Amino acid sequence: MSNTTITPQAAPNRRNTELMMLGFAVLVPMLAYANVGLAGDGSLPVGSLVKYGLGLGVFAGLAHLLVRKFAPYADPLLLPLATFLNGMGLMFINRLDLDIIQGVGLPNNVKGTAAAGSQLMYSAIGVALFAVVVVALRDHRLLQRYTYTFMALALVLLVSPIPFPGDTYGAKIWIRLGPFSIQPGEFTKIVITIFFAGYLMAKRDALALASRKVMGLYFPRGRDMGPIIVVWLLSILILVFERDLGTSLLFFGVFVVMLYVATERTSWLLFGVVMAVAGAVVVGTLEPHVHDRVAAWMDPMDAYTNPAPGKSQQLAQALFGYGTGGLLGTGLNQGHPTEIGFAARSDFILTTVGEELGLAGMMAIFMVYALLIERGLRTALAARDPFGKLLAAGLSIALALQVFIVAGGVTGLIPLTGMTMPFLAQGGSSVITNWALVAILIRISDTARRPAPPAGAFDPSEGVAPRRGSHASGRSATPAAGSTPPPPSSTPADGSASPEALTVAGGVPSAPGGPPSSGGSPTPPRPFVPPPNPGGGTPYGPPGQSGPGGQHP
Amino acid sequence: MSELTLTVMRLGFLAVLWLFVIVAVQVIRSDLFGTRVTQRPARRRTAAPASAGGAAPPQQAQPAPPPQRQQARPRRGQRNNPSKLVITEGSLTGTTINLTDQQITIGRAHDSTIVLDDDYASSRHARIYPAPDGSWVVEDLGSTNGTYLDRTRLTGPTPVPLGAPIRIGKTVIELRR
DSSP: OOOEEEEEEOOOOOHHHHHHHHHHHHHHHHHHHHHHHHHHTSSOOHHHHHHHHHHHHHHHHHHHHHHHHHOTTSOSSHHHHHHHHHHHHHHHHHHHHHHHHHTTTSGGGOOOOOOHHHHHHHHHHHHHHHHHHHHHOSOGGGGGGGHHHHHHHHHHHHHTTTTSOOOGGGOOOOEEETTEEEOHHHHHHHHHHHHHHHHHHHHHHHHHHSEEEETTEEEEOGGGGHHHHHHHHHHHHHHHHTOOHHHHHHHHHHHHHHHHHHHOOHHHHHHHHHHHHHHHHHHHHHOHHHHHHHHHHHOHHHHHHSOOTTOOOHHHHHHHHHHHHTTTOSOTTSSOGGGGOGGGTTTTHHHHHHHHTHHHHHHHHHHHHHHHHHHHHHHHHHOOSHHHHHHHHHHHHHHHHHHHHHHHHHHTSSOOOOOOOTTTSSOHHHHHHHHHHHHHHHHHHHHHHSOOOOTTOOOGGGTTSOOTTHHHHGGGGSTTOSSSOOOGGGSGGGSSHHHHHHHHHHHOTTOOOOOOOSSSSOOSOOSSOOOOOTTOOSOOOOTTSOOGGGGOO | OOHHHHHHHHHHHHHHHHHHHHHHHHHHHTTOOEEEEEEOOOSOOTTGGGSHHHHSOSOOOOOOOOSOOGGGOOOTTOTTSOOEEEEEESTTTTOEEEOOSSOEEEESSTTSSEEOOOTTSOTTOEEEEEOTTSOEEEEEOSOSSOEEETTEEOOSOEEOOTTOOEEETTEEEEEEO
């Protein structure tokens, strides 16, 4: 005897919550700006407060209005969390600019240029792209149609940096066009995830079902190993030709996790880890640049105690920074994060957080990333179509892996690799891509959380079904068209109503069944073809054969 | 700026940072939708874990339909209208489901309103939804073993009279006032 009561609840519309959180997300970086100014020269930095506060506020407000209009059921936290991270990133870059412009802490006091302004501009482009995606991409399944186009695009983007000479900081991941440099690997992140989602949706049954069970694990057949080996080889090639461990790890990791999500087979994860480790070890010993990175990871203090031209002191300086920060940090604008050099604004921005806000602040930032990723995975859980599930899961995992690779690199957990902290670090391509990523997640979550059309609101005569063949029996034969049950003679037997019922079943999979007649007391089962059901159950009989409902008087 | 002011500012900012995180978590907490499962004050508490609904926390369910159009809104509070579903047979015996504007889905799929642990039930077996006139309609969703109202197997959406047993696998559900 159970004593539980179940109450069904509809998904709430959370736009006002989102607006409140957005206000909070803009307010926190503003407090930080004030803190930076007061700790620096003892006055409020009115100029940057107005510029960045207004900028961030306007972006957030516009994005919110668009979400309210075009994706009203979307998750309430995705946009505020992204805005918060972007705002904190702008604030930290602005704070580092103060030191870099004056050459504080930089080798030979070389004065650098400010970067916060251009980052604000790139954020604006990012929010514009966000707006375009939210408005234009009405249904994320549209992307599924171009699965292989996206694959081609991803390959082009991946190989595009190879002919460019930009061998800066070791890795070959930039395209340089005059004053601009683009990092195509960032854009590839989304493009290749869309391809993986579309591909795995089509192939997941073969990958999941055809397998042998050995020692409690399902092992795929040899020929089904093809895709994973191709992606693995591709990652190895990236590692060899572009010398970028991060991008390589990101793509392979996203593919393996999506393979796992698509097939529910743990053995894929096992294979993935084994292949990744094997590939990394082989390339790490053969490729000199990767080898250097691994050596710097194994002994970060070596570069500091025995300085040599090829060695980088960045990781040692970063570790000093965390040590200086301790649990609660030195306070904003009171540390010396520029000891690391110019990379303090990009790859090593987390070190600034760790030094000036301490472990407590760094954990708060990680929590915000974790919440963002959690909302993405939640969206994947709520999504009802497999493509949306895979895409949302893949994008969230891409974000999670990127955070892990960067944070692991700058804290000395894994070998350092050149990637940007999503939203936080300086980098135009990165911030633009991540806004687009959040926009796609918002689109999927809007579709996933949108309530089903109310039962009884479905009217097949509203032009969903093409009205082919309706000349024979007209409206009276349409399922659930009127309040009066049609006479049995006009129902399916004449063969003109069944094709129409089939069209409706194929065209509107989620359409609820017709209501019982509204004109009075409940009537016995009505003699029409049962309307399509949302479960996507058994298809109706072939045209011309009478439906099950036709047997009733 | 005195040392004290700077320290207060530093700790204050960390507090605000964490406040943001906590508020965000609160938003997630209040964002649960799907089904709310509550325990009635019970004479025997030991039976609670037996129910699938009681074992699982509020689940993310398929968002059910919103309140209907104005003219179609069921007139609640009428004395003749049913207010709850009661499970009278099967492993969930004793569970009641409050009837709101939402449709109720029944099946083995874990996002159903009533999650059945029954080999004879399909994953999306049937649903029960309000009709515009305030009555409730049961519809089989193409299940393998069928849904029975009294003794007859359902072939289309069928209005449910009060007290008539709806049989799905080993589970029997009744509409009560």
